[in-house]
Amino acid sequence: MTGSKSCKKVISMRDTLVETVYHVLPMHSNPYGTLHGGMALNWILTNATMSAMRASRRPTVVARLDHTFFINPVKVGQNATLYSWTDYVGRSSLEATVVMESEDLASGKRRLTTLSYVVLVSVDDNLRPLPLNICIRPKNDLERRLYEQALLRRERREKEIANRREMVNEIEAPPSLDEDYHIVSYRYAYPEDAVFHNAFFAGKLMYYMDELAGILGTRYSKGAVVTASVDATNFYAPIKIGDAIEMHASLSYVGRSSMEVTIKVVARDEIKGIKRHTTTSYFTLVAVNELGRPRKVPPFEPKNDIQRELFQKALRRKRIRESMLKTLKDLEKSFDVIKELHKF
Ligand SMILES: CC(C)(COP(=O)(O)OP(=O)(O)OC[C@H]1O[C@@H](n2cnc3c(N)ncnc32)[C@H](O)[C@@H]1OP(=O)(O)O)[C@@H](O)C(=O)NCCC(=O)NCCS
Known part of the structure; x- marks a missing residue:
């Protein structure tokens, strides 16, 4: 054991x-x-x-x-x-x-x-x-x-995660379906953002990532959106206090009521001129009406090779999510955390 x-x-x-x-x-x-x-x-x-x-x-x-x-x-x-x-x-x-x-x-x-x-x-x-x-x-x-x-x-x-050390150097901007739906945002990593050893806390970073994904989803769908899921997110390199945080949000897929937004984060030590890829993740957002029910978003028809490739890759991720989500929903039917914890 x-x-x-x-x-x-x-x-x-x-x-x-x-x-x-x-x-x-x-x-x-x-x-x-x-x-x-x-x-x-x-x-x-x-x-x-x-x-x-x-x-x-x-x-x-x-x-x-x-x-x-x-x-x-x-x-x-x-x-x-x-x-x-x-x-x-x-x-x-x-x-x-x-x-x-x-x-x-x-x-x-x-x-x-x-x-x-x-x-x-x-x-x-x-x-x-x-x-x-x-x-x-x-x-x-x-x-x-x-x-x-x-x-x-x-x-x-x-x-x-076998390629995690090479991933640190992957600093280029993520591709987007349309340049109007690619946002870049910068902020500093302040001392208040660290829990230990000058390292920016991942929870706070994910707050910012989700916020940026939400802004882009709202821009595309022209209304309220909620976060339905976040794909597996690996943190390849730390963000140190004093670094500038470069965050990209790119629209990578549009469904009926959902959108996939790619968020990529690069830590920039502006004094030494060093850039490191911290993480890339895929957020699925669902557009909702005033009752919180899914609403349709403007359709997006891929027209060129880049858009078609982005859609294909995103659809593969969507299928993986669908099977994982089914497992979680099946578990939900019988799951009672308090009863489980009593068995500890
Ligand atoms: C986590 C980190 C220190 C690991 O560095 P590394 O060079 O991969 O180190 P190692 O190869 O020695 O791996 C250390 C352990 O982490 C595990 N690991 C590393 N990256 C992982 C990942 N993305 N997912 C799961 N496990 C991971 C390895 O399997 C290994 O496990 P073990 O010691 O139990 O066998 C490095 O990736 C890092 O600094 N990441 C950023 C962490 C951070 O700052 N997070 C907040 C960002 S805002």
């Missing part, structure tokens, strides 16, 4: 459990009155970081957020509760599972909002990986099942 590394400390998943309740206020919402997708992503990564630090007792940075689907909204006035735990510890990396659900305080009804997996890496003062010598030892059937599933996810990710 614990692999061949040395285990100075053995912990159980339960030791790393973090539960956070937020009462969703207008300051947490999108213009449509439900929890802002970027705020939700920030909360997910904050909870994951707390669980990982309960396990590691060391600073950690976010290396990856797996595909994340928002299957139910949280309205202003409802509670959003996040539960997270560390279910795997590797050499220097850890995986945290985060479950988020809404609670309607009037009826007591709870609904699953999202289930995410986050990989974090323990780092030294120079933000380089630091081995952990900690092992998770599952202590009951539930923990054993979760541990085995986490091991499978780790194996599946290996291929996807």
Whole structure:
């Protein structure tokens, strides 16, 4: 269970459990009155970081957020509760599972909002990986099942992240369907943005990424949009405090009511003249009417080779999402996080 590394400390998943309740206020919402997708992503990564630090007792940075689907909204006035735990510890990396659900305080009804997996890496003062010598030892059937599933996810990710060091140099702007639907935004990384060692916190970055995706989706659809999902997001290089953050949003697909926006982030050390690709991710936005129901967006017919290629690639991603979403919705029918947590 614990692999061949040395285990100075053995912990159980339960030791790393973090539960956070937020009462969703207008300051947490999108213009449509439900929890802002970027705020939700920030909360997910904050909870994951707390669980990982309960396990590691060391600073950690976010290396990856797996595909994340928002299957139910949280309205202003409802509670959003996040539960997270560390279910795997590797050499220097850890995986945290985060479950988020809404609670309607009037009826007591709870609904699953999202289930995410986050990989974090323990780092030294120079933000380089630091081995952990900690092992998770599952202590009951539930923990054993979760541990085995986490091991499978780790194996599946290996291929996807094999080129992660080369990705740091991929700094060119992402292609867009139309130059009117490509936005570039810059901001500074300030000391208030770092949790440890001058490294910009990934949760805050995802807030900004989601915000920019929302601006572009609103521009194209000419109305309110909500974030339906974010594809797997790898963080290849840190953003250091003092860096300029270059963020691109490009429209990469238009469906009936949904749009895919590619967000690419490049960290720029303007003093040394160094640019590093931090991350690229695909946000799926759905245009909604005043009742929060999907509405049609202006159709987009690809006319040239670049547009056709972008559509084809996006459709492949859409199909992958559809099968993952089906699995999550099937799970939602029988899933009761509080009952599950009692088994820890
Ligand atoms: C995370 C980071 C330190 C890893 O660096 P690296 O050169 O890949 O280091 P290593 O090859 O030693 O990998 C370290 C561990 O991280 C894991 N890892 C690295 N990138 C990963 C990714 N994208 N997804 C999943 N796991 C990843 C490796 O599998 C390895 O796991 P193990 O130690 O348990 O075997 C580096 O990618 C980085 O600095 N990323 C930015 C982190 C950050 O600042 N996030 C916030 C951005 S705003």
